[in-house]
Amino acid sequence: MNFSKYYSIVAHILSKKKASKKKIALIFLALVLVVYYCCLPKNLFRTPYATVVTDRNHELLGARIADDGQWRFPPADTLPEKFKQCLIAFEDQYFYWHWGVNPLAIGRAIKQNIQAKKTVSGGSTLTMQTIRLARNQRRTFGEKIIEAIWSTRLEFRYSKEEILGLYASHAPFGGNVVGLEAASWRYFGHDSSLLSWAEAATLAVLPNAPSMLHLSKNREALLKKRNKLLKKLLDRQAIGRTTYDLALTETLPSQPLPLPQIAPHWVSYYHKNHHGTYSISSIDKGIQLQVENLLDRWNETLLRSDIRNIAALVIDVNTNEVLAYCGNVRFEDSNSGNQVDIIRSPRSTGSILKPLLYCAMLQEGELLPNTLLPDIPVNINGFRPQNFNLQFDGAVPAAEALARSLNVPSVQMLRTYSVPKFYDFLKKMGISTLKRPASHYGLSLILGGAEATLWDVSESYVKMARSLLRKEPSPTAPAAVFQTFQAIREVNRPEEIDWHDLRSVQSIAWKTGTSYGFRDAWAVGVTPRYAVGVWVGNASGEGKPGLTGARTAGPVMFDIFNLLPASCWFEAPADEMIEVEVCRQSGHLKNPYCEETDTILICPAGLKTGTCPYHIEVNLTEDEHYRVYENCAGNAGIVRKSRFVLPPAWEWYYKKHHPWYKSLPPFKSGCGNDGTMLPMQFIYPQNNTRVFLPRQLDGSKGNIIFELAHSNNDAIVYWHIDDEYVTSTQHFHTPALFPTPGRHSVTVVDQEGNSLSISIVVEK
Helix, strand or coil: CCHHHHHHHHHHHHCCCCCCHHHHHHHHHHHHHHHHHHCCCCCCCCCCCCEEEECCCCCEEEEECCCCCCEECCCCCCCCHHHHHHHHHHHCCCCCCCCCCCHHHHHHHHHHHHHHCCCCCCCCCHHHHHHHHHHCCCCCHHHHHHHHHHHHHHHHHCCHHHHHHHHHHHCECCCCEECHHHHHHHHHCCCHHHCCHHHHHHHHHHHHCCCCCCCCCCHHHHHHHHHHHHHHHHHCCCCCHHHHHHHHHCCCCCCCCCCCCCCHHHHHHHHHHCCCCEEECCCCHHHHHHHHHHHHHHHHHHHHHCCCEEEEEEEECCCCEEEEEECCCCCCCCCCCCCCCHHHCCEECCCCCHHHHHHHHHHCCCCCCCCEEEECCCCECCECCCCCCCCCCEEEEHHHHHHCCCHHHHHHHHHHHCHHHHHHHHHHCCCCCCCCCHHHHHHHHHHCCCEECHHHHHHHHHHHHHHHCCCCCCCCCHHHHHHHHHHCCCCCCCCCCCHHHCCCCCCCEEEEEECCCCCEEEEEEECCCEEEEEEEECCCCCCCCCCCHHHHHHHHHHHHHHHCCCCCCCCCCHHHCEEEEEECCCCCECCCCCCCEEEEEECHHHHHHCECCCEEEEEEECCCCCECCHHHCHHHCEEEEEEECCCHHHHHHHHHHCCCCCCCCCECCCCCCCCCCCCEEEEECCCCEEEECCECCCCCECCEECEEEECCCCCEEEEEECCEEEEEEECCECCEECCCCEEEEEEEEECCCCEEEEEEEEEC
């Protein structure tokens, strides 16, 4: 405050001869009132506070110490009644009757000090002690006067209850424990609202001389003071005889207790982002403790395989609130990366994003739920995705490809949808770790080529569920989400594990993922009530054999769901879907030649996918051994049949897994193919691709293995490079060829004269 300004004004007025004594007195009084009004700082205490985090029911999860090394919790709004009565009875029994200063108490203190010939009492009220704590100055006569003036001013600003709260929140309780709440937890291990009369009395007398009265020294003096206060309460009939007798039997705590360490990574997150505050979080302590205990048990098992870290997240789908947050296990162990919060750490996604691509393509009409997708070897500019089982099915329904987490069909889906579109969709779904352009990730984006956090991934699944429940707007359409969840509701991967032994008793839409090198194992599941995300691995990024989402994260996820109340399945958003007939074998909209159909509900955009391209009408001889054209059948007659025909490369693998599939018979002699329907197809390499010519260990030039599919198992195929014949194959068309570096034309001709050519570039 600028007192010189007021001094100048007063001096100017006094210099006037006509100024009366009355005016001078009024001005002086006004100046005194202004100084009195402004003497108390706006923020009485400028001390750092600990970060305190509770669950949704105000139960303490944990805290982080204040910056000055003190356990000082942020001020509370109210005080427990027991402590309040103990404090007033011990420190200031006339607290509610004075205005910050008690003249009788000061007079009594002066008398006691004169009689003792030393300072034995200060006569301070609780209000004055609050000011002393705020000012933290040496105790002198002048300081006492300032405390008295500030105390009366404090009484104008705050209510009596607020003053009690300020005192209790900043009083020293011994060691580095400051404030009632911190003392209650450190000395008795529970909230101050649960203090017994003996505990409340102990804490009421501690601030009187915290350096002299201590839990480990002068315990007798502390006990004597506590019991004296309890007797005072008994005499005032604040407590009854039975309560008094029981309180006397309670022992003093032997040493400070550690604070709770529940959801430690969640508490650390609050400490970083809400430093020095008291936060009521959405965590459900009961669920949190159950999940923590479950992860500890799983950690014991996984440690045998040197898999050291687990993280799990439980989210309430209806409210989008976090109910359990386990960023890792064994927080107290700093040797194995256990203090790393995995939930917010970017990790390779593996297959965990595949349902998002499936959902995006459904809602944009680029796919129907069971549209056949190619599952054949593919090489895209050197990128050769493989399925987990290293096999190919030829063609797989989209929903099955998702349920089985097949990599090759997923890459084909992304290739159709486009990487930039999917990249933008992931960002809209909350994947915040895509820091590089879409071109950097390429098609590997769907197989773990990008990193994401368990938080973002789990939230993306929650967004889909909330969209389906119509809880909030979302980039996903309810109809597409419902079909996606239906697809991953019945996940079955016999090549990895028998899921029938692990499934929960309730229906769950769930997906697992495994990153390259077995470094990250993921599992995320959703019901209309809960979403559970799990990550298993090593925080260091060290891969381990057997570290897959199916074998590690998946079982943990199911165990967590089994801890939670079950819920029914999602309702189909029939009002946002249309009914169509689809071909049962291809999953496409039916065409006139589809003999077996199903009626299903789809997204309206799915109408633009087109009709089934694989069912055609063919002309056969009467014995169905040959194909013919009408104009060359002669007198033999023809039979028109509807046939399911896949491209040759698909067919080559498809019929290995589907014995019922029949290839088209060859054309009858004299009724040859007109070239509209070639019986063969290159599997590797494909047209206009670059292939690399390897070198052997001895430095010599290696070869390139070509692969061709032919619908006729007995066909003979003749191979040419740049119109020069090189070899022939039968049954298995996989010759090893030696083209020189550069661009080449590769042509194949079968014994019926059907020919096919591709252009490739060979590089060293």
